Amino acid sequence: MDKLIVEGGRPLRGEVRVSGAKNAALPLMAAAILAGGPLKLTNLPDLGDLKTMGRLLTFMGGQVDLGQGARREALLDLTQLNKPEAPHELVKTMRASALVLGPLLARVGRARVSLPGGCAIGVRPIDLHLKALRAMGAVFDLSGGDIVARAPEGGLKGAEIRFETVTVTGTENLMMAAVLAKGRTVIANAAREPEVVDTGRALLAMGAKIEGLGTGTIIIEGVDFLSGATYEVTPDRIEAGTLLAAVALAGGEITLRGFPHEALATVVAKLKETGLIITPIGPDLVAKAPEVLEAADITTQPYPGFPTDMQAQFMAMMTPARGTSVITETIFENRFMHVGELRRLGADIALEGRTAVVRGVSQLSGAPMTASDLRASASLVLASLAAKGLSQIHRVYHLDRGYEGLDRKLVALGASIQRVKA
Ligand code: EPZ
Numbered sequence: 155m156d157k158l159i160v161e162g163g164r165p166l167r168g169e170v171r172v173s174g175a176k177n178a179a180l181p182l183m184a185a186a187i188l189a190g191g192p193l194k195l196t197n198l199p200d201l202g203d204l205k206t207m208g209r210l211l212t213f214m215g216g217q218v219d220l221g222q223g224a225r226r227e228a229l230l231d232l233t234q235l236n237k238p239e240a241p242h243e244l245v246k247t248m249r250a251s252a253l254v255l256g257p258l259l260a261r262v263g264r265a266r267v268s269l270p271g272g273c274a275i276g277v278r279p280i281d282l283h284l285k286a287l288r289a290m291g292a293v294f295d296l297s298g299g300d301i302v303a304r305a306p307e308g309g310l311k312g313a314e315i316r317f318e319t320v321t322v323t324g325t326e327n328l329m330m331a332a333v334l335a336k337g338r339t340v341i342a343n344a345a346r347e348p349e350v351v352d353t354g355r356a357l358l359a360m361g362a363k364i365e366g367l368g369t370g371t372i373i374i375e376g377v378d379f380l381s382g383a384t385y386e387v388t389p390d391r392i393e394a395g396t397l398l399a400a401v402a403l404a405g406g407e408i409t410l411r412g413f414p415h416e417a418l419a420t421v422v423a424k425l426k427e428t429g430l431i432i433t434p435i436g437p438d439l440v441a442k443a444p445e446v447l448e449a450a451d452i453t454t455q456p457y458p459g460f461p462t463d464m465q466a467q468f469m470a471m472m473t474p475a476r477g478t479s480v481i482t483e484t485i486f487e488n489r490f491m492h493v494g495e496l497r498r499l500g501a502d503i504a505l506e507g508r509t510a511v512v513r514g515v516s517q518l519s520g521a522p523m524t525a526s527d528l529r530a531s532a533s534l535v536l537a538s539l540a541a542k543g544l545s546q547i548h549r550v551y552h553l554d555r556g557y558e559g560l561d562r563k564l565v566a567l568g569a570s571i572q573r574v575k576a
Contacts, residue, residue, distance in 0.1 A: 165406030191382025
Protein backbone atom coordinates (compact mmCIF):
# COMPACT_ATOMS: atom_id res chain seq x y z
CA MET A 155 0.00 0.00 0.00
CA ASP A 156 1.50 3.32 -1.10
CA LYS A 157 1.91 6.22 1.29
CA LEU A 158 2.35 9.95 0.74
CA ILE A 159 4.98 12.04 2.55
CA VAL A 160 3.99 15.71 2.59
CA GLU A 161 6.05 18.70 3.68
CA GLY A 162 3.64 21.51 4.58
CA GLY A 163 4.00 25.26 4.20
CA ARG A 164 4.49 25.46 0.41
CA PRO A 165 2.06 27.84 -1.37
CA LEU A 166 0.48 26.64 -4.65
CA ARG A 167 0.98 28.44 -7.96
CA GLY A 168 0.12 27.66 -11.57
CA GLU A 169 -2.76 26.09 -13.42
CA VAL A 170 -4.49 22.71 -13.34
CA ARG A 171 -7.19 21.08 -15.45
CA VAL A 172 -10.26 19.60 -13.78
CA SER A 173 -10.70 15.92 -14.76
CA GLY A 174 -13.92 14.19 -15.80
CA ALA A 175 -16.32 13.28 -12.99
CA LYS A 176 -15.99 9.86 -11.33
CA ASN A 177 -19.64 9.86 -10.26
CA ALA A 178 -20.78 10.58 -13.81
CA ALA A 179 -18.40 8.12 -15.47
CA LEU A 180 -19.61 5.20 -13.31
CA PRO A 181 -23.32 5.35 -14.32
CA LEU A 182 -22.32 6.26 -17.89
CA MET A 183 -20.26 3.06 -18.12
CA ALA A 184 -23.20 1.07 -16.75
CA ALA A 185 -25.44 2.69 -19.39
CA ALA A 186 -23.37 0.92 -22.06
CA ILE A 187 -25.34 -2.22 -21.09
CA LEU A 188 -28.43 -0.60 -22.63
CA ALA A 189 -26.81 0.38 -25.94
CA GLY A 190 -27.44 -1.59 -29.13
CA GLY A 191 -24.03 -0.45 -30.36
CA PRO A 192 -20.71 0.84 -28.96
CA LEU A 193 -20.85 3.68 -26.43
CA LYS A 194 -17.90 6.11 -26.70
CA LEU A 195 -17.15 8.16 -23.58
CA THR A 196 -14.67 11.05 -23.82
CA ASN A 197 -12.93 13.07 -21.05
CA LEU A 198 -12.81 9.92 -18.91
CA PRO A 199 -10.47 10.21 -15.90
CA ASP A 200 -7.94 7.51 -14.98
CA LEU A 201 -9.43 6.19 -11.69
CA GLY A 202 -9.38 2.95 -9.73
CA ASP A 203 -13.17 2.76 -9.57
CA LEU A 204 -13.49 3.03 -13.36
CA LYS A 205 -11.00 0.20 -13.82
CA THR A 206 -13.18 -1.88 -11.47
CA MET A 207 -16.32 -1.03 -13.46
CA GLY A 208 -14.43 -1.90 -16.65
CA ARG A 209 -13.47 -5.30 -15.20
CA LEU A 210 -17.10 -5.89 -14.25
CA LEU A 211 -18.43 -5.08 -17.73
CA THR A 212 -15.73 -7.28 -19.30
CA PHE A 213 -16.74 -10.10 -16.94
CA MET A 214 -20.28 -9.75 -18.33
CA GLY A 215 -19.01 -10.32 -21.86
CA GLY A 216 -18.43 -6.72 -22.90
CA GLN A 217 -15.58 -5.31 -24.98
CA VAL A 218 -14.14 -2.47 -22.87
CA ASP A 219 -11.25 -0.19 -23.83
CA LEU A 220 -10.73 2.53 -21.22
CA GLY A 221 -8.27 4.44 -23.41
CA GLN A 222 -4.89 5.97 -22.54
CA GLY A 223 -3.46 9.27 -21.31
CA ALA A 224 -5.26 12.28 -19.96
CA ARG A 225 -8.90 12.99 -20.90
CA ARG A 226 -9.04 9.49 -22.29
CA GLU A 227 -11.58 8.14 -24.80
CA ALA A 228 -13.22 4.89 -23.76
CA LEU A 229 -15.12 2.51 -26.03
CA LEU A 230 -17.62 0.16 -24.41
CA ASP A 231 -19.46 -2.49 -26.44
CA LEU A 232 -21.84 -4.65 -24.42
CA THR A 233 -23.78 -5.96 -27.44
CA GLN A 234 -22.33 -9.45 -26.80
CA LEU A 235 -23.26 -9.40 -23.08
CA ASN A 236 -23.72 -13.02 -21.99
CA LYS A 237 -23.37 -13.04 -18.20
CA PRO A 238 -25.69 -10.59 -16.38
CA GLU A 239 -23.84 -10.98 -13.09
CA ALA A 240 -21.79 -8.81 -10.71
CA PRO A 241 -19.79 -11.14 -8.42
CA HIS A 242 -18.83 -10.32 -4.84
CA GLU A 243 -15.11 -10.03 -5.47
CA LEU A 244 -15.81 -7.11 -7.83
CA VAL A 245 -18.69 -5.49 -5.93
CA LYS A 246 -16.96 -5.54 -2.55
CA THR A 247 -14.35 -3.06 -3.79
CA MET A 248 -16.91 -0.76 -5.36
CA ARG A 249 -20.50 -0.60 -4.15
CA ALA A 250 -21.46 1.51 -7.16
CA SER A 251 -21.56 -1.83 -9.01
CA ALA A 252 -25.23 -1.82 -7.96
CA LEU A 253 -25.64 0.58 -10.90
CA VAL A 254 -25.70 -2.41 -13.28
CA LEU A 255 -28.92 -3.74 -11.74
CA GLY A 256 -31.36 -1.43 -13.54
CA PRO A 257 -29.67 -1.70 -16.94
CA LEU A 258 -29.42 -5.52 -16.75
CA LEU A 259 -33.11 -5.88 -15.87
CA ALA A 260 -34.00 -3.54 -18.73
CA ARG A 261 -31.71 -5.23 -21.26
CA VAL A 262 -31.91 -8.98 -20.48
CA GLY A 263 -34.67 -9.20 -17.86
CA ARG A 264 -32.47 -10.85 -15.21
CA ALA A 265 -29.43 -10.16 -13.04
CA ARG A 266 -27.40 -11.63 -10.20
CA VAL A 267 -25.66 -8.82 -8.30
CA SER A 268 -23.77 -9.23 -5.06
CA LEU A 269 -25.55 -7.16 -2.40
CA PRO A 270 -23.15 -4.23 -1.82
CA GLY A 271 -21.71 -4.26 1.67
CA GLY A 272 -21.44 -1.11 3.69
CA CYS A 273 -18.33 0.99 3.69
CA ALA A 274 -16.48 3.27 6.07
CA ILE A 275 -19.02 6.08 5.77
CA GLY A 276 -22.15 4.09 6.43
CA VAL A 277 -24.33 0.99 5.89
CA ARG A 278 -25.40 2.40 2.50
CA PRO A 279 -28.28 0.03 1.71
CA ILE A 280 -29.94 -0.13 -1.71
CA ASP A 281 -33.43 -0.88 -0.35
CA LEU A 282 -34.87 2.17 -2.12
CA HIS A 283 -33.45 0.95 -5.47
CA LEU A 284 -35.11 -2.47 -4.99
CA LYS A 285 -38.44 -1.05 -3.79
CA ALA A 286 -38.65 1.20 -6.87
CA LEU A 287 -37.68 -1.62 -9.26
CA ARG A 288 -40.35 -3.83 -7.66
CA ALA A 289 -42.90 -1.15 -8.59
CA MET A 290 -41.82 -1.76 -12.21
CA GLY A 291 -42.51 -5.48 -11.83
CA ALA A 292 -39.07 -6.76 -10.86
CA VAL A 293 -38.83 -9.68 -8.41
CA PHE A 294 -35.83 -10.19 -6.08
CA ASP A 295 -34.51 -13.09 -4.07
CA LEU A 296 -31.46 -13.06 -1.83
CA SER A 297 -29.21 -16.08 -2.32
CA GLY A 298 -25.75 -16.42 -0.82
CA GLY A 299 -25.36 -12.66 -0.47
CA ASP A 300 -26.43 -12.11 -4.07
CA ILE A 301 -29.54 -10.33 -5.25
CA VAL A 302 -31.18 -12.60 -7.86
CA ALA A 303 -33.41 -10.32 -9.93
CA ARG A 304 -36.00 -11.05 -12.60
CA ALA A 305 -38.13 -8.75 -14.73
CA PRO A 306 -41.71 -9.84 -15.53
CA GLU A 307 -42.49 -11.64 -18.80
CA GLY A 308 -42.61 -8.95 -21.45
CA GLY A 309 -40.17 -6.80 -19.53
CA LEU A 310 -40.30 -4.03 -16.91
CA LYS A 311 -43.40 -1.84 -16.84
CA GLY A 312 -43.43 1.94 -16.38
CA ALA A 313 -44.49 3.01 -12.86
CA GLU A 314 -45.08 6.01 -10.59
CA ILE A 315 -42.12 6.07 -8.18
CA ARG A 316 -41.43 8.38 -5.25
CA PHE A 317 -38.10 8.06 -3.40
CA GLU A 318 -38.63 8.67 0.33
CA THR A 319 -34.96 9.76 0.52
CA VAL A 320 -33.10 11.45 -2.32
CA THR A 321 -30.75 8.79 -3.71
CA VAL A 322 -28.23 9.58 -6.44
CA THR A 323 -27.48 6.07 -7.73
CA GLY A 324 -31.06 5.06 -6.96
CA THR A 325 -32.27 7.75 -9.38
CA GLU A 326 -29.68 6.68 -11.97
CA ASN A 327 -30.56 2.98 -11.60
CA LEU A 328 -34.27 3.68 -12.08
CA MET A 329 -33.71 6.00 -15.04
CA MET A 330 -31.68 3.26 -16.74
CA ALA A 331 -34.36 0.65 -15.93
CA ALA A 332 -37.17 2.87 -17.24
CA VAL A 333 -35.75 3.90 -20.63
CA LEU A 334 -36.49 0.44 -22.13
CA ALA A 335 -39.59 -0.33 -20.01
CA LYS A 336 -43.15 -0.55 -21.38
CA GLY A 337 -44.88 2.78 -20.91
CA ARG A 338 -44.23 5.85 -18.77
CA THR A 339 -42.23 6.08 -15.53
CA VAL A 340 -42.38 9.11 -13.24
CA ILE A 341 -39.62 9.42 -10.61
CA ALA A 342 -40.62 11.87 -7.85
CA ASN A 343 -38.13 13.20 -5.26
CA ALA A 344 -35.45 12.36 -7.82
CA ALA A 345 -31.81 13.36 -7.29
CA ARG A 346 -30.80 16.56 -9.10
CA GLU A 347 -27.00 16.08 -8.99
CA PRO A 348 -25.11 17.12 -12.19
CA GLU A 349 -23.91 13.52 -12.55
CA VAL A 350 -27.53 12.33 -12.70
CA VAL A 351 -28.19 14.93 -15.40
CA ASP A 352 -25.09 13.72 -17.27
CA THR A 353 -26.37 10.13 -17.21
CA GLY A 354 -29.76 11.28 -18.49
CA ARG A 355 -28.20 13.33 -21.29
CA ALA A 356 -26.18 10.33 -22.47
CA LEU A 357 -29.37 8.21 -22.49
CA LEU A 358 -31.05 10.95 -24.57
CA ALA A 359 -28.11 10.77 -27.01
CA MET A 360 -28.76 7.01 -27.24
CA GLY A 361 -32.40 7.67 -28.18
CA ALA A 362 -34.17 7.63 -24.79
CA LYS A 363 -37.17 9.85 -24.03
CA ILE A 364 -36.56 11.71 -20.74
CA GLU A 365 -37.89 15.00 -19.35
CA GLY A 366 -37.19 16.88 -16.10
CA LEU A 367 -33.46 16.16 -15.76
CA GLY A 368 -32.06 18.34 -12.96
CA THR A 369 -35.47 18.73 -11.34
CA GLY A 370 -37.05 16.65 -8.58
CA THR A 371 -39.41 14.94 -11.06
CA ILE A 372 -38.05 12.92 -14.00
CA ILE A 373 -40.48 11.53 -16.61
CA ILE A 374 -39.36 8.70 -18.89
CA GLU A 375 -41.27 7.21 -21.87
CA GLY A 376 -39.96 3.71 -22.55
CA VAL A 377 -38.62 2.98 -26.07
CA ASP A 378 -37.82 -0.34 -27.76
CA PHE A 379 -34.19 0.25 -28.66
CA LEU A 380 -31.23 2.42 -27.70
CA SER A 381 -28.30 2.96 -30.04
CA GLY A 382 -24.65 3.55 -29.31
CA ALA A 383 -23.52 7.17 -28.92
CA THR A 384 -20.55 9.41 -28.17
CA TYR A 385 -20.71 11.39 -24.94
CA GLU A 386 -18.29 13.70 -23.07
CA VAL A 387 -18.11 13.18 -19.29
CA THR A 388 -18.85 16.35 -17.29
CA PRO A 389 -16.01 17.88 -15.18
CA ASP A 390 -15.65 16.56 -11.62
CA ARG A 391 -17.14 19.19 -9.29
CA ILE A 392 -15.77 17.39 -6.24
CA GLU A 393 -12.21 17.30 -7.60
CA ALA A 394 -12.56 21.00 -8.46
CA GLY A 395 -13.84 21.78 -4.95
CA THR A 396 -11.00 19.74 -3.46
CA LEU A 397 -8.44 21.79 -5.43
CA LEU A 398 -10.02 25.02 -4.17
CA ALA A 399 -9.72 23.74 -0.59
CA ALA A 400 -6.07 22.86 -1.32
CA VAL A 401 -5.09 26.40 -2.31
CA ALA A 402 -7.12 27.81 0.60
CA LEU A 403 -5.01 25.71 3.00
CA ALA A 404 -1.62 25.88 1.30
CA GLY A 405 -1.83 29.54 0.30
CA GLY A 406 -0.96 30.97 -3.12
CA GLU A 407 -3.02 31.41 -6.29
CA ILE A 408 -4.07 28.83 -8.90
CA THR A 409 -6.09 28.73 -12.12
CA LEU A 410 -8.50 25.84 -12.69
CA ARG A 411 -9.11 24.99 -16.35
CA GLY A 412 -12.56 23.65 -17.31
CA PHE A 413 -14.23 24.65 -14.05
CA PRO A 414 -17.85 23.47 -13.50
CA HIS A 415 -19.18 26.88 -12.39
CA GLU A 416 -22.89 26.00 -12.17
CA ALA A 417 -22.35 22.65 -10.49
CA LEU A 418 -20.20 24.22 -7.77
CA ALA A 419 -22.18 27.44 -7.19
CA THR A 420 -23.11 26.55 -3.59
CA VAL A 421 -19.57 25.44 -2.71
CA VAL A 422 -18.01 28.56 -4.29
CA ALA A 423 -20.38 30.83 -2.35
CA LYS A 424 -19.41 29.10 0.90
CA LEU A 425 -15.65 29.22 0.14
CA LYS A 426 -15.95 32.96 -0.53
CA GLU A 427 -17.36 33.28 3.01
CA THR A 428 -14.07 31.84 4.32
CA GLY A 429 -12.13 34.57 2.49
CA LEU A 430 -10.97 32.62 -0.58
CA ILE A 431 -10.77 35.13 -3.47
CA ILE A 432 -12.51 33.50 -6.46
CA THR A 433 -12.61 35.02 -9.95
CA PRO A 434 -14.40 33.19 -12.79
CA ILE A 435 -12.70 33.76 -16.18
CA GLY A 436 -14.82 32.21 -18.95
CA PRO A 437 -14.58 28.41 -18.67
CA ASP A 438 -11.83 28.76 -16.05
CA LEU A 439 -11.52 30.11 -12.52
CA VAL A 440 -8.74 31.79 -10.49
CA ALA A 441 -8.58 31.16 -6.73
CA LYS A 442 -6.33 33.18 -4.39
CA ALA A 443 -5.88 32.34 -0.73
CA PRO A 444 -6.33 34.99 1.98
CA GLU A 445 -3.70 35.39 4.72
CA VAL A 446 -6.02 33.72 7.23
CA LEU A 447 -9.21 31.76 6.53
CA GLU A 448 -12.41 32.75 8.36
CA ALA A 449 -14.59 30.04 9.96
CA ALA A 450 -17.95 29.30 8.31
CA ASP A 451 -20.70 26.75 8.98
CA ILE A 452 -22.01 24.05 6.59
CA THR A 453 -24.83 21.53 6.58
CA THR A 454 -24.60 18.88 3.85
CA GLN A 455 -27.69 18.48 1.65
CA PRO A 456 -28.67 16.83 -1.65
CA TYR A 457 -27.89 18.97 -4.72
CA PRO A 458 -28.01 21.93 -5.07
CA GLY A 459 -27.11 22.12 -1.36
CA PHE A 460 -23.56 21.79 0.01
CA PRO A 461 -22.39 18.31 -1.11
CA THR A 462 -21.52 15.64 1.45
CA ASP A 463 -18.56 14.71 -0.78
CA MET A 464 -16.99 18.09 0.09
CA GLN A 465 -17.61 17.89 3.86
CA ALA A 466 -14.27 16.32 4.85
CA GLN A 467 -12.32 18.73 2.64
CA PHE A 468 -14.18 21.73 4.09
CA MET A 469 -13.51 20.49 7.62
CA ALA A 470 -9.78 20.38 6.84
CA MET A 471 -10.04 24.01 5.70
CA MET A 472 -11.65 25.00 9.01
CA THR A 473 -8.97 23.46 11.26
CA PRO A 474 -6.57 26.48 10.97
CA ALA A 475 -9.31 29.08 10.32
CA ARG A 476 -10.06 32.04 12.60
CA GLY A 477 -13.16 31.28 14.70
CA THR A 478 -15.42 28.27 15.17
CA SER A 479 -17.11 26.26 12.39
CA VAL A 480 -20.18 24.06 12.91
CA ILE A 481 -20.30 21.20 10.36
CA THR A 482 -23.46 19.08 10.14
CA GLU A 483 -23.52 15.89 8.04
CA THR A 484 -27.10 14.94 7.14
CA ILE A 485 -26.52 12.39 4.36
CA PHE A 486 -24.37 9.63 5.89
CA GLU A 487 -24.35 8.38 9.45
CA ASN A 488 -20.61 7.90 9.83
CA ARG A 489 -18.78 10.37 7.65
CA PHE A 490 -16.48 11.79 10.35
CA MET A 491 -13.68 9.20 10.08
CA HIS A 492 -11.24 12.00 9.19
CA VAL A 493 -11.81 13.78 12.55
CA GLY A 494 -9.55 11.47 14.58
CA GLU A 495 -6.79 11.81 12.01
CA LEU A 496 -7.05 15.62 11.77
CA ARG A 497 -6.78 15.79 15.58
CA ARG A 498 -3.34 14.18 15.21
CA LEU A 499 -2.23 17.38 13.44
CA GLY A 500 -3.43 19.41 16.43
CA ALA A 501 -6.91 20.21 15.13
CA ASP A 502 -9.52 21.05 17.80
CA ILE A 503 -12.70 19.20 16.77
CA ALA A 504 -15.58 18.12 19.03
CA LEU A 505 -18.17 15.62 17.76
CA GLU A 506 -21.81 15.68 18.86
CA GLY A 507 -23.77 13.11 16.83
CA ARG A 508 -23.93 14.31 13.23
CA THR A 509 -22.34 17.65 14.11
CA ALA A 510 -18.66 18.51 14.35
CA VAL A 511 -17.56 21.74 16.05
CA VAL A 512 -14.17 22.88 14.71
CA ARG A 513 -12.30 25.53 16.69
CA GLY A 514 -9.56 27.00 14.52
CA VAL A 515 -6.00 26.61 15.80
CA SER A 516 -3.13 28.93 14.87
CA GLN A 517 -0.83 26.19 13.59
CA LEU A 518 -1.20 22.55 12.57
CA SER A 519 1.83 20.27 13.00
CA GLY A 520 2.68 17.39 10.68
CA ALA A 521 2.07 13.77 11.79
CA PRO A 522 1.50 10.28 10.33
CA MET A 523 -2.17 9.63 9.45
CA THR A 524 -4.21 6.78 8.00
CA ALA A 525 -6.89 7.22 5.32
CA SER A 526 -10.23 5.45 5.81
CA ASP A 527 -12.31 6.43 2.79
CA LEU A 528 -12.03 8.43 -0.40
CA ARG A 529 -12.92 11.94 0.70
CA ALA A 530 -11.36 11.53 4.15
CA SER A 531 -8.03 10.71 2.45
CA ALA A 532 -8.33 13.91 0.41
CA SER A 533 -8.96 15.92 3.56
CA LEU A 534 -5.82 14.50 5.22
CA VAL A 535 -3.70 15.46 2.20
CA LEU A 536 -5.17 18.98 2.25
CA ALA A 537 -4.59 19.49 5.98
CA SER A 538 -0.97 18.28 5.68
CA LEU A 539 -0.34 21.06 3.12
CA ALA A 540 -1.02 23.60 5.92
CA ALA A 541 0.76 21.66 8.68
CA LYS A 542 4.28 22.60 9.78
CA GLY A 543 6.85 19.90 8.98
CA LEU A 544 6.33 16.39 7.60
CA SER A 545 3.10 14.37 7.45
CA GLN A 546 2.54 10.85 6.17
CA ILE A 547 -0.74 9.54 4.79
CA HIS A 548 -1.06 5.75 4.72
CA ARG A 549 -3.52 3.62 2.65
CA VAL A 550 -3.48 6.02 -0.27
CA TYR A 551 -5.37 3.51 -2.43
CA HIS A 552 -8.51 5.17 -1.07
CA LEU A 553 -7.41 8.39 -2.78
CA ASP A 554 -6.63 6.66 -6.08
CA ARG A 555 -10.15 5.25 -6.29
CA GLY A 556 -11.62 8.68 -6.88
CA TYR A 557 -8.92 11.17 -7.85
CA GLU A 558 -6.87 11.20 -11.05
CA GLY A 559 -3.42 11.71 -9.51
CA LEU A 560 -4.35 14.37 -6.95
CA ASP A 561 -0.83 14.20 -5.50
CA ARG A 562 0.72 14.68 -8.98
CA LYS A 563 -1.55 17.66 -9.64
CA LEU A 564 -0.61 19.27 -6.31
CA VAL A 565 3.13 18.66 -6.89
CA ALA A 566 2.79 20.34 -10.31
CA LEU A 567 1.37 23.34 -8.44
CA GLY A 568 4.34 23.46 -6.05
CA ALA A 569 3.37 21.17 -3.17
CA SER A 570 6.02 18.91 -1.65
CA ILE A 571 4.44 15.44 -1.82
CA GLN A 572 6.40 12.23 -2.27
CA ARG A 573 4.57 8.97 -3.11
CA VAL A 574 6.39 6.01 -1.56
CA LYS A 575 5.53 2.67 -3.15
CA ALA A 576 4.82 0.05 -0.50
C1 EPZ B 1 -23.66 8.73 -4.45
O1 EPZ B 1 -23.69 7.60 -3.59
C2 EPZ B 1 -22.18 9.03 -4.68
N1 EPZ B 1 -21.56 7.87 -5.35
C3 EPZ B 1 -21.51 9.31 -3.34
O2 EPZ B 1 -20.16 9.67 -3.63
C4 EPZ B 1 -22.21 10.50 -2.69
O3 EPZ B 1 -21.63 10.73 -1.43
C5 EPZ B 1 -23.70 10.21 -2.53
O4 EPZ B 1 -24.26 9.86 -3.83
C6 EPZ B 1 -24.47 11.39 -1.98
O5 EPZ B 1 -24.31 12.49 -2.84
C7 EPZ B 1 -21.75 7.70 -6.67
O6 EPZ B 1 -22.43 8.48 -7.33
C8 EPZ B 1 -21.07 6.53 -7.31
P1 EPZ B 1 -27.30 8.00 -2.04
P2 EPZ B 1 -25.11 6.85 -3.34
O7 EPZ B 1 -28.05 6.83 -2.53
O8 EPZ B 1 -25.95 6.94 -4.55
C9 EPZ B 1 -29.43 6.37 1.89
C10 EPZ B 1 -17.86 9.63 -3.34
O9 EPZ B 1 -17.16 10.01 -2.40
N2 EPZ B 1 -29.99 5.32 1.02
O10 EPZ B 1 -27.59 9.35 -2.64
O11 EPZ B 1 -24.78 5.50 -2.79
C11 EPZ B 1 -27.91 6.27 1.99
O12 EPZ B 1 -27.54 5.33 2.98
C12 EPZ B 1 -19.11 8.85 -3.08
O13 EPZ B 1 -17.61 9.88 -4.56
C13 EPZ B 1 -30.84 4.37 1.56
O14 EPZ B 1 -31.12 4.38 2.77
O15 EPZ B 1 -25.74 7.74 -2.19
C14 EPZ B 1 -27.51 7.67 2.33
O16 EPZ B 1 -27.67 7.87 3.72
C15 EPZ B 1 -19.27 8.54 -1.61
N3 EPZ B 1 -31.35 3.40 0.76
C16 EPZ B 1 -28.54 8.53 1.58
O17 EPZ B 1 -29.65 7.65 1.30
C17 EPZ B 1 -31.08 3.34 -0.58
O18 EPZ B 1 -31.60 2.44 -1.27
C18 EPZ B 1 -28.04 9.10 0.26
O19 EPZ B 1 -27.43 8.03 -0.44
C19 EPZ B 1 -30.20 4.32 -1.12
C20 EPZ B 1 -29.68 5.31 -0.31
